[in-house]
Amino acid sequence: MLGPGSEGMSESNQKMQKIWKVRPEWPFLLFLVLSVVSYLGLILLMLGANVLSVSWSEVGRVLEDPAIQHSIKLTFATCTATAILSVLVAVPVGYLLSRYRFRGRALLDTLIDVPILLPPLVVGLSLLILFNRVSLSEAAWVLAGGLFLGAVLSFMGSERRGRIVPAVLGSLAILATLAAMFWRGATGSLEDAMGELGVPMTFHPLGVVLAQFPVAAAFAIRTMRTSFDQISPRYEEVAMTLGCHRGQAFARVIFPLASKGMIAAGTMAWARALGEFGPILIFAGATRGRTEVLSSSVFLEINLGNLAGAAALSLIMVVIAVSTLLLVRGFLGRGGSR
Amino acid sequence: MSGFLRLEKLAVRVGAFELRDFSLEIAEGECLSLMGPSGCGKTTVMEVICGLREAWRQAGKIYLGGEDVTNLAAGGRGVGLVPQDVVLFPTMTVREHLAFGPRLHGWKRKAMGERVESLAVGLGLEDLLERLPKGLSGGESRRVALGRALALRPRLLCLDEALSGLDEARHEDVLTMIRAMIEREKVTTLHVTHSIVEARALGDRVLEMG
Numbered sequence: 159m160l161g162p163g164s165e166g167m168s169e170s171n172q173k174m175q176k177i178w179k180v181r182p183e184w185p186f187l188l189f190l191v192l193s194v195v196s197y198l199g200l201i202l203l204m205l206g207a208n209v210l211s212v213s214w215s216e217v218g219r220v221l222e223d224p225a226i227q228h229s230i231k232l233t234f235a236t237c238t239a240t241a242i243l244s245v246l247v248a249v250p251v252g253y254l255l256s257r258y259r260f261r262g263r264a265l266l267d268t269l270i271d272v273p274i275l276l277p278p279l280v281v282g283l284s285l286l287i288l289f290n291r292v293s294l295s296e297a298a299w300v301l302a303g304g305l306f307l308g309a310v311l312s313f314m315g316s317e318r319r320g321r322i323v324p325a326v327l328g329s330l331a332i333l334a335t336l337a338a339m340f341w342r343g344a345t346g347s348l349e350d351a352m353g354e355l356g357v358p359m360t361f362h363p364l365g366v367v368l369a370q371f372p373v374a375a376a377f378a379i380r381t382m383r384t385s386f387d388q389i390s391p392r393y394e395e396v397a398m399t400l401g402c403h404r405g406q407a408f409a410r411v412i413f414p415l416a417s418k419g420m421i422a423a424g425t426m427a428w429a430r431a432l433g434e435f436g437p438i439l440i441f442a443g444a445t446r447g448r449t450e451v452l453s454s455s456v457f458l459e460i461n462l463g464n465l466a467g468a469a470a471l472s473l474i475m476v477v478i479a480v481s482t483l484l485l486v487r488g489f490l491g492r493g494g495s496r
Numbered sequence: 497m498s499g500f501l502r503l504e505k506l507a508v509r510v511g512a513f514e515l516r517d518f519s520l521e522i523a524e525g526e527c528l529s530l531m532g533p534s535g536c537g538k539t540t541v542m543e544v545i546c547g548l549r550e551a552w553r554q555a556g557k558i559y560l561g562g563e564d565v566t567n568l569a570a571g572g573r574g575v576g577l578v579p580q581d582v583v584l585f586p587t588m589t590v591r592e593h594l595a596f597g598p599r600l601h602g603w604k605r606k607a608m609g610e611r612v613e614s615l616a617v618g619l620g621l622e623d624l625l626e627r628l629p630k631g632l633s634g635g636e637s638r639r640v641a642l643g644r645a646l647a648l649r650p651r652l653l654c655l656d657e658a659l660s661g662l663d664e665a666r667h668e669d670v671l672t673m674i675r676a677m678i679e680r681e682k683v684t685t686l687h688v689t690h691s692i693v694e695a696r697a698l699g700d701r702v703l704e705m706g
Contacts, residue, residue, distance in 0.1 A: 390583070392579065392581065392583045393583060393585060395548050395570075395579075395583075396577060396579060396583045397585075397596075398547075398548065398569070398570040398571050399546050399547070399548070399570050399571065399573075399575060399576065399577045399645075400571065400576075400596055400597040400600060400644070400645075400648065401571035401572075401597060401600050401601055401648070402571055402600060403569070403571065406600065410596075410600075411585050414587040415585075415586060415587060
Protein backbone atom coordinates (compact mmCIF):
# COMPACT_ATOMS: atom_id res chain seq x y z
CA MET A 159 0.00 0.00 0.00
CA LEU A 160 1.33 3.44 -0.86
CA GLY A 161 1.72 5.93 1.94
CA PRO A 162 1.98 9.72 1.66
CA GLY A 163 5.76 9.54 1.53
CA SER A 164 6.03 6.48 -0.68
CA GLU A 165 8.49 6.45 -3.47
CA GLY A 166 7.01 6.50 -6.89
CA MET A 167 4.01 8.59 -5.92
CA SER A 168 3.32 10.80 -8.90
CA GLU A 169 2.41 14.45 -8.74
CA SER A 170 -1.12 13.70 -9.92
CA ASN A 171 -1.52 11.16 -7.11
CA GLN A 172 -0.56 13.81 -4.57
CA LYS A 173 -3.11 16.14 -6.10
CA MET A 174 -5.78 13.47 -5.85
CA GLN A 175 -4.98 12.94 -2.18
CA LYS A 176 -5.41 16.64 -1.55
CA ILE A 177 -8.81 16.66 -3.26
CA TRP A 178 -10.03 13.68 -1.17
CA LYS A 179 -8.88 15.14 2.12
CA VAL A 180 -11.70 14.72 4.64
CA ARG A 181 -12.67 17.70 6.74
CA PRO A 182 -12.51 17.28 10.54
CA GLU A 183 -15.56 15.81 12.23
CA TRP A 184 -15.39 17.82 15.44
CA PRO A 185 -17.70 20.74 14.42
CA PHE A 186 -20.52 18.27 13.81
CA LEU A 187 -19.81 16.44 17.07
CA LEU A 188 -19.69 19.80 18.86
CA PHE A 189 -23.10 20.67 17.41
CA LEU A 190 -24.53 17.34 18.64
CA VAL A 191 -23.04 17.71 22.10
CA LEU A 192 -24.22 21.34 22.44
CA SER A 193 -27.74 20.34 21.43
CA VAL A 194 -27.81 17.60 24.07
CA VAL A 195 -26.24 19.80 26.73
CA SER A 196 -28.61 22.72 26.12
CA TYR A 197 -31.70 20.53 26.45
CA LEU A 198 -30.45 18.25 29.20
CA GLY A 199 -29.01 21.28 31.01
CA LEU A 200 -32.44 22.89 31.21
CA ILE A 201 -34.01 19.67 32.54
CA LEU A 202 -31.24 19.15 35.13
CA LEU A 203 -31.37 22.81 36.19
CA MET A 204 -35.13 22.55 36.71
CA LEU A 205 -34.77 19.38 38.78
CA GLY A 206 -31.79 20.83 40.65
CA ALA A 207 -33.66 24.03 41.49
CA ASN A 208 -36.50 21.92 42.82
CA VAL A 209 -34.21 19.78 44.99
CA LEU A 210 -32.27 22.80 46.29
CA SER A 211 -35.39 24.73 47.23
CA VAL A 212 -36.89 21.83 49.17
CA SER A 213 -36.66 21.73 52.92
CA TRP A 214 -36.39 18.06 53.87
CA SER A 215 -38.47 18.64 57.00
CA GLU A 216 -41.21 19.92 54.70
CA VAL A 217 -41.02 16.68 52.67
CA GLY A 218 -41.53 14.76 55.94
CA ARG A 219 -44.41 17.01 56.91
CA VAL A 220 -46.31 16.64 53.62
CA LEU A 221 -45.78 12.88 53.66
CA GLU A 222 -47.36 12.70 57.12
CA ASP A 223 -50.32 14.87 56.12
CA PRO A 224 -53.40 12.56 55.79
CA ALA A 225 -54.77 14.64 52.88
CA ILE A 226 -51.49 14.24 50.96
CA GLN A 227 -51.38 10.52 51.80
CA HIS A 228 -54.87 10.23 50.32
CA SER A 229 -53.73 12.25 47.31
CA ILE A 230 -50.73 9.92 46.74
CA LYS A 231 -52.94 6.82 47.02
CA LEU A 232 -55.53 8.29 44.64
CA THR A 233 -52.77 9.30 42.22
CA PHE A 234 -51.41 5.73 42.10
CA ALA A 235 -54.89 4.21 41.81
CA THR A 236 -56.13 6.56 39.07
CA CYS A 237 -52.88 6.51 37.07
CA THR A 238 -52.86 2.70 37.14
CA ALA A 239 -56.53 2.48 36.15
CA THR A 240 -55.96 5.00 33.33
CA ALA A 241 -52.88 3.13 32.12
CA ILE A 242 -54.75 -0.21 32.03
CA LEU A 243 -57.74 1.34 30.22
CA SER A 244 -55.40 3.09 27.78
CA VAL A 245 -53.56 -0.13 26.90
CA LEU A 246 -56.88 -1.96 26.47
CA VAL A 247 -57.90 0.64 23.89
CA ALA A 248 -54.43 1.17 22.41
CA VAL A 249 -53.81 -2.49 21.47
CA PRO A 250 -56.77 -2.90 19.08
CA VAL A 251 -56.68 0.67 17.74
CA GLY A 252 -52.89 0.57 17.25
CA TYR A 253 -53.18 -2.80 15.48
CA LEU A 254 -55.98 -1.55 13.23
CA LEU A 255 -53.98 1.52 12.21
CA SER A 256 -50.82 -0.49 11.70
CA ARG A 257 -52.23 -3.37 9.64
CA TYR A 258 -55.39 -2.30 7.82
CA ARG A 259 -55.79 0.12 4.91
CA PHE A 260 -59.31 1.54 4.68
CA ARG A 261 -61.00 4.73 3.66
CA GLY A 262 -61.19 7.15 6.57
CA ARG A 263 -57.97 5.80 8.09
CA ALA A 264 -56.24 9.18 7.77
CA LEU A 265 -59.20 10.85 9.48
CA LEU A 266 -59.13 8.31 12.33
CA ASP A 267 -55.39 8.81 12.65
CA THR A 268 -55.88 12.58 12.96
CA LEU A 269 -58.80 12.30 15.41
CA ILE A 270 -56.63 10.21 17.76
CA ASP A 271 -54.21 13.13 18.06
CA VAL A 272 -56.94 15.66 18.87
CA PRO A 273 -56.74 15.22 22.69
CA ILE A 274 -52.97 15.80 22.51
CA LEU A 275 -53.40 18.99 20.48
CA LEU A 276 -56.27 20.46 22.49
CA PRO A 277 -55.50 22.74 25.43
CA PRO A 278 -55.94 20.59 28.59
CA LEU A 279 -58.61 22.94 29.95
CA VAL A 280 -60.66 22.40 26.78
CA VAL A 281 -60.51 18.62 27.30
CA GLY A 282 -61.88 19.07 30.84
CA LEU A 283 -64.50 21.58 29.73
CA SER A 284 -65.66 19.28 26.90
CA LEU A 285 -66.10 16.43 29.40
CA LEU A 286 -67.98 18.73 31.78
CA ILE A 287 -70.35 19.85 29.01
CA LEU A 288 -70.80 16.29 27.67
CA PHE A 289 -71.74 14.90 31.05
CA ASN A 290 -73.80 17.80 32.37
CA ARG A 291 -75.20 19.93 29.54
CA VAL A 292 -76.00 17.35 26.88
CA SER A 293 -79.06 15.13 27.15
CA LEU A 294 -78.78 11.38 26.59
CA SER A 295 -80.76 11.72 23.39
CA GLU A 296 -78.46 14.45 22.01
CA ALA A 297 -75.36 12.41 22.88
CA ALA A 298 -76.80 9.36 21.12
CA TRP A 299 -77.64 11.43 18.00
CA VAL A 300 -74.08 12.80 17.82
CA LEU A 301 -72.69 9.28 18.25
CA ALA A 302 -75.02 7.91 15.57
CA GLY A 303 -73.95 10.69 13.18
CA GLY A 304 -70.27 9.96 13.73
CA LEU A 305 -70.74 6.23 13.29
CA PHE A 306 -72.82 6.72 10.15
CA LEU A 307 -70.14 8.97 8.66
CA GLY A 308 -67.50 6.35 9.53
CA ALA A 309 -69.62 3.62 7.90
CA VAL A 310 -70.05 5.63 4.68
CA LEU A 311 -66.35 6.54 4.49
CA SER A 312 -65.16 2.97 5.12
CA PHE A 313 -67.73 1.56 2.65
CA MET A 314 -66.58 3.78 -0.24
CA GLY A 315 -63.94 1.93 -2.20
CA SER A 316 -63.73 -1.03 0.20
CA GLU A 317 -63.35 -4.52 -1.26
CA ARG A 318 -65.87 -7.30 -0.72
CA ARG A 319 -63.82 -8.86 2.09
CA GLY A 320 -63.25 -5.49 3.75
CA ARG A 321 -66.93 -4.68 4.18
CA ILE A 322 -67.08 -5.98 7.72
CA VAL A 323 -65.90 -2.56 9.01
CA PRO A 324 -68.71 -0.49 7.41
CA ALA A 325 -71.17 -3.24 8.37
CA VAL A 326 -70.19 -3.03 12.06
CA LEU A 327 -70.14 0.78 12.05
CA GLY A 328 -73.51 0.89 10.28
CA SER A 329 -75.06 -1.51 12.80
CA LEU A 330 -73.72 0.55 15.70
CA ALA A 331 -75.08 3.73 14.05
CA ILE A 332 -78.53 2.10 13.87
CA LEU A 333 -78.29 1.08 17.54
CA ALA A 334 -77.27 4.62 18.52
CA THR A 335 -80.18 6.03 16.49
CA LEU A 336 -82.61 3.65 18.22
CA ALA A 337 -81.17 4.70 21.61
CA ALA A 338 -81.58 8.38 20.67
CA MET A 339 -85.23 7.76 19.74
CA PHE A 340 -85.81 5.73 22.90
CA TRP A 341 -84.46 8.58 25.08
CA ARG A 342 -86.25 11.28 23.03
CA GLY A 343 -88.39 12.51 25.89
CA ALA A 344 -85.66 12.24 28.54
CA THR A 345 -84.20 15.57 29.61
CA GLY A 346 -81.66 14.17 32.08
CA SER A 347 -77.94 14.44 31.36
CA LEU A 348 -75.37 11.66 30.99
CA GLU A 349 -74.21 12.47 34.53
CA ASP A 350 -77.76 11.91 35.84
CA ALA A 351 -77.87 8.54 34.09
CA MET A 352 -74.44 7.56 35.46
CA GLY A 353 -75.54 8.70 38.92
CA GLU A 354 -78.60 6.46 38.71
CA LEU A 355 -76.33 3.55 37.79
CA GLY A 356 -74.24 4.30 40.90
CA VAL A 357 -71.15 5.52 39.02
CA PRO A 358 -71.17 9.32 39.20
CA MET A 359 -68.33 10.94 37.30
CA THR A 360 -68.29 14.73 37.66
CA PHE A 361 -66.38 15.90 40.78
CA HIS A 362 -65.93 12.25 41.74
CA PRO A 363 -62.75 10.09 41.94
CA LEU A 364 -63.89 8.12 38.85
CA GLY A 365 -63.99 11.44 37.02
CA VAL A 366 -60.24 11.77 37.65
CA VAL A 367 -59.67 8.60 35.57
CA LEU A 368 -61.96 9.87 32.80
CA ALA A 369 -60.16 13.24 32.79
CA GLN A 370 -56.75 11.54 32.54
CA PHE A 371 -57.87 9.01 29.93
CA PRO A 372 -58.19 10.94 26.57
CA VAL A 373 -54.62 12.27 26.46
CA ALA A 374 -53.05 9.19 28.10
CA ALA A 375 -54.82 6.87 25.65
CA ALA A 376 -53.73 8.98 22.67
CA PHE A 377 -50.08 8.57 23.72
CA ALA A 378 -50.58 4.85 24.36
CA ILE A 379 -52.15 4.37 20.89
CA ARG A 380 -49.21 6.13 19.23
CA THR A 381 -46.75 3.91 21.15
CA MET A 382 -48.68 0.73 20.36
CA ARG A 383 -48.97 1.57 16.69
CA THR A 384 -45.22 2.11 16.41
CA SER A 385 -44.71 -1.18 18.22
CA PHE A 386 -46.96 -3.06 15.75
CA ASP A 387 -45.31 -1.28 12.80
CA GLN A 388 -42.01 -2.76 13.94
CA ILE A 389 -43.40 -6.33 13.91
CA SER A 390 -43.26 -7.83 10.42
CA PRO A 391 -46.67 -8.76 8.92
CA ARG A 392 -44.92 -11.90 7.62
CA TYR A 393 -45.55 -13.51 11.03
CA GLU A 394 -49.30 -13.27 10.54
CA GLU A 395 -49.01 -14.51 6.96
CA VAL A 396 -47.11 -17.64 7.95
CA ALA A 397 -49.52 -18.25 10.85
CA MET A 398 -52.43 -17.92 8.41
CA THR A 399 -51.00 -20.60 6.10
CA LEU A 400 -51.03 -22.87 9.16
CA GLY A 401 -54.76 -22.38 9.65
CA CYS A 402 -55.03 -19.20 11.73
CA HIS A 403 -57.52 -16.50 10.94
CA ARG A 404 -56.35 -12.95 11.58
CA GLY A 405 -57.61 -12.94 15.17
CA GLN A 406 -55.81 -16.18 16.02
CA ALA A 407 -52.62 -15.00 14.32
CA PHE A 408 -52.85 -11.84 16.42
CA ALA A 409 -53.53 -13.68 19.69
CA ARG A 410 -50.97 -16.48 19.26
CA VAL A 411 -48.11 -14.76 17.44
CA ILE A 412 -48.34 -10.97 17.47
CA PHE A 413 -49.69 -10.40 20.99
CA PRO A 414 -46.70 -12.09 22.72
CA LEU A 415 -44.34 -10.14 20.46
CA ALA A 416 -46.05 -6.87 21.37
CA SER A 417 -45.74 -7.37 25.13
CA LYS A 418 -42.86 -4.90 25.43
CA GLY A 419 -44.80 -2.38 23.37
CA MET A 420 -47.71 -2.80 25.77
CA ILE A 421 -45.48 -2.15 28.76
CA ALA A 422 -44.06 0.92 27.02
CA ALA A 423 -47.58 2.14 26.12
CA GLY A 424 -48.77 1.54 29.70
CA THR A 425 -45.81 3.43 31.11
CA MET A 426 -46.36 6.31 28.73
CA ALA A 427 -50.04 6.47 29.71
CA TRP A 428 -49.20 6.17 33.42
CA ALA A 429 -46.62 8.97 33.26
CA ARG A 430 -48.94 11.18 31.22
CA ALA A 431 -51.79 10.58 33.70
CA LEU A 432 -49.46 11.48 36.59
CA GLY A 433 -48.79 14.88 35.01
CA GLU A 434 -52.39 15.57 34.02
CA PHE A 435 -53.91 18.57 35.75
CA GLY A 436 -56.17 20.83 33.64
CA PRO A 437 -58.91 18.33 32.74
CA ILE A 438 -58.90 16.94 36.31
CA LEU A 439 -59.35 20.40 37.84
CA ILE A 440 -62.25 21.26 35.51
CA PHE A 441 -64.04 17.89 35.44
CA ALA A 442 -63.25 16.23 38.78
CA GLY A 443 -62.22 19.23 40.84
CA ALA A 444 -59.50 19.35 43.48
CA THR A 445 -61.40 18.58 46.66
CA ARG A 446 -59.12 17.73 49.58
CA GLY A 447 -59.39 14.10 50.59
CA ARG A 448 -61.75 13.31 47.71
CA THR A 449 -60.61 14.13 44.17
CA GLU A 450 -57.21 15.58 44.99
CA VAL A 451 -54.29 13.97 43.15
CA LEU A 452 -50.62 14.98 43.40
CA SER A 453 -50.76 17.48 40.52
CA SER A 454 -53.75 19.19 42.14
CA SER A 455 -52.02 19.03 45.56
CA VAL A 456 -49.19 21.16 44.13
CA PHE A 457 -51.79 23.62 42.82
CA LEU A 458 -53.64 23.71 46.16
CA GLU A 459 -50.41 24.28 48.13
CA ILE A 460 -49.48 27.19 45.82
CA ASN A 461 -52.98 28.64 46.27
CA LEU A 462 -52.55 28.40 50.03
CA GLY A 463 -49.28 30.31 49.68
CA ASN A 464 -47.26 27.33 50.89
CA LEU A 465 -44.47 27.36 48.30
CA ALA A 466 -42.27 25.07 50.40
CA GLY A 467 -45.04 22.45 50.53
CA ALA A 468 -45.59 22.77 46.77
CA ALA A 469 -41.85 22.30 46.14
CA ALA A 470 -41.79 19.22 48.42
CA LEU A 471 -44.74 17.73 46.53
CA SER A 472 -43.08 18.52 43.20
CA LEU A 473 -39.99 16.63 44.34
CA ILE A 474 -42.13 13.63 45.32
CA MET A 475 -43.70 13.69 41.83
CA VAL A 476 -40.27 13.92 40.19
CA VAL A 477 -39.04 10.93 42.22
CA ILE A 478 -42.15 8.89 41.31
CA ALA A 479 -41.91 9.80 37.59
CA VAL A 480 -38.16 9.18 37.27
CA SER A 481 -38.18 5.93 39.25
CA THR A 482 -41.14 4.61 37.21
CA LEU A 483 -39.36 5.43 33.97
CA LEU A 484 -36.09 3.86 35.17
CA LEU A 485 -37.85 0.73 36.42
CA VAL A 486 -39.62 0.18 33.12
CA ARG A 487 -36.55 1.04 31.03
CA GLY A 488 -34.55 -1.43 33.14
CA PHE A 489 -37.21 -4.10 32.69
CA LEU A 490 -37.42 -3.54 28.93
CA GLY A 491 -33.65 -3.38 28.57
CA ARG A 492 -33.11 -6.66 30.44
CA GLY A 493 -35.33 -8.48 27.97
CA GLY A 494 -33.23 -7.43 24.96
CA SER A 495 -34.26 -5.12 22.17
CA ARG A 496 -37.13 -2.72 22.67
CA MET B 497 -55.24 -31.52 -17.50
CA SER B 498 -54.96 -33.73 -14.47
CA GLY B 499 -52.19 -32.27 -12.27
CA PHE B 500 -52.50 -32.38 -8.49
CA LEU B 501 -51.75 -28.65 -8.43
CA ARG B 502 -53.14 -26.86 -11.42
CA LEU B 503 -52.92 -23.14 -12.19
CA GLU B 504 -55.19 -22.05 -15.00
CA LYS B 505 -54.46 -18.79 -16.79
CA LEU B 506 -53.46 -17.01 -13.62
CA ALA B 507 -53.17 -13.23 -13.94
CA VAL B 508 -51.43 -11.29 -11.20
CA ARG B 509 -50.74 -7.61 -10.84
CA VAL B 510 -48.60 -5.96 -8.14
CA GLY B 511 -48.01 -2.25 -8.80
CA ALA B 512 -46.27 -2.01 -12.16
CA PHE B 513 -45.53 -5.76 -12.32
CA GLU B 514 -47.97 -7.85 -14.31
CA LEU B 515 -48.14 -11.57 -15.11
CA ARG B 516 -50.75 -12.87 -17.55
CA ASP B 517 -52.08 -16.30 -18.51
CA PHE B 518 -49.71 -18.25 -16.30
CA SER B 519 -50.54 -21.94 -16.24
CA LEU B 520 -48.77 -24.69 -14.38
CA GLU B 521 -49.30 -28.31 -13.45
CA ILE B 522 -47.62 -30.52 -10.83
CA ALA B 523 -48.33 -34.25 -10.54
CA GLU B 524 -49.10 -35.78 -7.13
CA GLY B 525 -45.90 -36.43 -5.20
CA GLU B 526 -43.79 -34.52 -7.71
CA CYS B 527 -41.30 -31.82 -6.77
CA LEU B 528 -41.28 -29.02 -9.31
CA SER B 529 -38.61 -26.34 -9.27
CA LEU B 530 -39.89 -23.07 -10.64
CA MET B 531 -36.81 -21.16 -11.70
CA GLY B 532 -36.40 -17.60 -12.85
CA PRO B 533 -34.45 -14.40 -12.31
CA SER B 534 -35.26 -12.00 -9.48
CA GLY B 535 -38.40 -9.98 -10.17
CA CYS B 536 -39.96 -12.45 -12.63
CA GLY B 537 -42.85 -13.06 -10.23
CA LYS B 538 -42.13 -16.60 -9.03
CA THR B 539 -42.49 -15.75 -5.32
CA THR B 540 -45.66 -13.75 -6.13
CA VAL B 541 -47.15 -16.81 -7.85
CA MET B 542 -46.23 -18.95 -4.83
CA GLU B 543 -47.84 -16.50 -2.41
CA VAL B 544 -50.98 -16.36 -4.53
CA ILE B 545 -51.12 -20.18 -4.43
CA CYS B 546 -50.78 -19.99 -0.62
CA GLY B 547 -53.72 -17.57 -0.49
CA LEU B 548 -51.70 -14.68 0.91
CA ARG B 549 -52.09 -12.23 -1.99
CA GLU B 550 -55.74 -12.46 -2.93
CA ALA B 551 -55.83 -8.76 -3.83
CA TRP B 552 -53.07 -9.27 -6.41
CA ARG B 553 -54.86 -12.01 -8.37
CA GLN B 554 -56.72 -10.50 -11.31
CA ALA B 555 -57.96 -13.68 -13.01
CA GLY B 556 -57.41 -17.43 -13.26
CA LYS B 557 -58.09 -20.51 -11.15
CA ILE B 558 -56.10 -22.60 -8.70
CA TYR B 559 -56.96 -26.30 -8.31
CA LEU B 560 -55.45 -28.49 -5.62
CA GLY B 561 -56.23 -32.21 -5.59
CA GLY B 562 -59.07 -31.56 -8.04
CA GLU B 563 -60.66 -28.97 -5.74
CA ASP B 564 -61.00 -25.32 -6.71
CA VAL B 565 -59.18 -23.46 -3.90
CA THR B 566 -59.04 -20.09 -5.67
CA ASN B 567 -61.32 -18.35 -3.20
CA LEU B 568 -60.40 -20.30 -0.07
CA ALA B 569 -58.68 -18.51 2.83
CA ALA B 570 -54.97 -19.26 3.26
CA GLY B 571 -55.53 -21.56 6.22
CA GLY B 572 -58.12 -23.68 4.41
CA ARG B 573 -55.99 -24.61 1.40
CA GLY B 574 -53.76 -27.21 3.02
CA VAL B 575 -50.59 -25.55 1.74
CA GLY B 576 -47.45 -25.49 3.89
CA LEU B 577 -45.06 -22.59 3.29
CA VAL B 578 -41.36 -22.31 4.04
CA PRO B 579 -40.62 -18.64 3.29
CA GLN B 580 -37.26 -17.42 2.10
CA ASP B 581 -36.84 -15.34 5.26
CA VAL B 582 -37.89 -18.39 7.37
CA VAL B 583 -40.08 -16.25 9.71
CA LEU B 584 -39.83 -18.27 12.91
CA PHE B 585 -41.91 -16.89 15.77
CA PRO B 586 -39.39 -15.31 18.20
CA THR B 587 -41.28 -16.19 21.40
CA MET B 588 -41.80 -19.89 20.57
CA THR B 589 -39.46 -22.82 21.08
CA VAL B 590 -38.70 -25.34 18.33
CA ARG B 591 -41.20 -27.75 19.92
CA GLU B 592 -43.90 -25.05 19.91
CA HIS B 593 -43.18 -24.35 16.23
CA LEU B 594 -43.60 -28.00 15.30
CA ALA B 595 -46.78 -28.25 17.39
CA PHE B 596 -48.23 -24.92 16.20
CA GLY B 597 -50.44 -26.27 13.40
CA PRO B 598 -51.58 -29.46 15.17
CA ARG B 599 -52.43 -27.52 18.36
CA LEU B 600 -54.38 -24.94 16.36
CA HIS B 601 -56.38 -27.72 14.68
CA GLY B 602 -57.16 -29.40 17.99
CA TRP B 603 -55.11 -32.57 17.57
CA LYS B 604 -55.11 -34.94 20.55
CA ARG B 605 -52.12 -34.50 22.83
CA LYS B 606 -50.76 -37.99 22.05
CA ALA B 607 -51.03 -37.60 18.26
CA MET B 608 -49.48 -34.16 18.48
CA GLY B 609 -46.59 -35.42 20.63
CA GLU B 610 -45.90 -38.28 18.23
CA ARG B 611 -45.97 -35.98 15.22
CA VAL B 612 -43.55 -33.54 16.86
CA GLU B 613 -41.17 -36.37 17.81
CA SER B 614 -41.33 -37.87 14.34
CA LEU B 615 -40.59 -34.53 12.67
CA ALA B 616 -37.81 -33.75 15.14
CA VAL B 617 -36.13 -37.09 14.39
CA GLY B 618 -36.53 -36.69 10.63
CA LEU B 619 -35.14 -33.16 10.71
CA GLY B 620 -32.40 -33.82 13.28
CA LEU B 621 -33.93 -31.39 15.78
CA GLU B 622 -34.24 -33.73 18.79
CA ASP B 623 -31.65 -31.83 20.85
CA LEU B 624 -32.98 -28.40 19.93
CA LEU B 625 -36.64 -28.79 20.88
CA GLU B 626 -36.52 -26.37 23.81
CA ARG B 627 -34.47 -23.70 22.01
CA LEU B 628 -35.80 -20.34 20.89
CA PRO B 629 -35.14 -19.15 17.31
CA LYS B 630 -32.43 -16.73 18.44
CA GLY B 631 -30.32 -19.74 19.51
CA LEU B 632 -30.52 -21.48 16.12
CA SER B 633 -28.18 -21.36 13.13
CA GLY B 634 -29.42 -20.60 9.60
CA GLY B 635 -29.61 -24.28 8.67
CA GLU B 636 -31.39 -25.22 11.90
CA SER B 637 -33.92 -22.40 11.44
CA ARG B 638 -34.65 -23.64 7.92
CA ARG B 639 -35.26 -27.16 9.25
CA VAL B 640 -37.63 -25.84 11.93
CA ALA B 641 -39.56 -23.85 9.30
CA LEU B 642 -39.80 -27.01 7.17
CA GLY B 643 -41.04 -29.04 10.14
CA ARG B 644 -43.63 -26.37 11.01
CA ALA B 645 -44.92 -26.40 7.42
CA LEU B 646 -45.04 -30.22 7.26
CA ALA B 647 -46.60 -30.80 10.69
CA LEU B 648 -50.18 -30.68 9.42
CA ARG B 649 -49.37 -33.02 6.48
CA PRO B 650 -50.13 -30.36 3.83
CA ARG B 651 -51.38 -31.28 0.38
CA LEU B 652 -48.77 -28.99 -1.14
CA LEU B 653 -45.43 -27.81 0.24
CA CYS B 654 -44.12 -24.46 -1.00
CA LEU B 655 -40.41 -23.82 -0.62
CA ASP B 656 -39.23 -20.29 -1.37
CA GLU B 657 -35.48 -20.21 -2.07
CA ALA B 658 -35.05 -23.09 0.35
CA LEU B 659 -31.27 -23.09 0.20
CA SER B 660 -30.41 -19.42 -0.16
CA GLY B 661 -28.27 -17.73 2.45
CA LEU B 662 -26.71 -20.98 3.68
CA ASP B 663 -22.97 -21.48 3.72
CA GLU B 664 -21.55 -24.25 1.53
CA ALA B 665 -21.11 -26.72 4.38
CA ARG B 666 -24.77 -26.41 5.45
CA HIS B 667 -26.05 -26.27 1.86
CA GLU B 668 -25.56 -29.99 1.19
CA ASP B 669 -26.91 -31.02 4.63
CA VAL B 670 -30.10 -29.00 4.26
CA LEU B 671 -30.61 -30.16 0.66
CA THR B 672 -30.31 -33.82 1.68
CA MET B 673 -32.64 -33.22 4.62
CA ILE B 674 -35.31 -31.52 2.49
CA ARG B 675 -35.14 -34.25 -0.16
CA ALA B 676 -35.44 -36.95 2.49
CA MET B 677 -38.40 -35.24 4.17
CA ILE B 678 -40.24 -34.69 0.88
CA GLU B 679 -39.82 -38.38 0.07
CA ARG B 680 -40.76 -39.50 3.56
CA GLU B 681 -43.88 -37.34 3.70
CA LYS B 682 -44.72 -38.01 0.03
CA VAL B 683 -45.77 -34.39 -0.31
CA THR B 684 -46.26 -32.60 -3.62
CA THR B 685 -43.76 -29.74 -3.66
CA LEU B 686 -43.32 -26.43 -5.43
CA HIS B 687 -39.80 -25.09 -5.05
CA VAL B 688 -39.08 -21.55 -6.18
CA THR B 689 -35.48 -20.52 -6.84
CA HIS B 690 -33.30 -18.27 -8.95
CA SER B 691 -30.47 -20.83 -9.06
CA ILE B 692 -30.37 -23.48 -11.75
CA VAL B 693 -28.09 -25.62 -9.55
CA GLU B 694 -30.58 -25.58 -6.65
CA ALA B 695 -33.49 -26.10 -9.04
CA ARG B 696 -31.89 -29.23 -10.48
CA ALA B 697 -30.67 -30.48 -7.12
CA LEU B 698 -34.12 -30.48 -5.53
CA GLY B 699 -36.68 -30.70 -8.31
CA ASP B 700 -37.85 -33.79 -10.19
CA ARG B 701 -38.61 -31.30 -12.95
CA VAL B 702 -37.48 -27.74 -13.61
CA LEU B 703 -39.71 -25.10 -15.14
CA GLU B 704 -38.17 -21.83 -16.24
CA MET B 705 -40.10 -18.61 -15.80
CA GLY B 706 -39.66 -15.13 -17.22
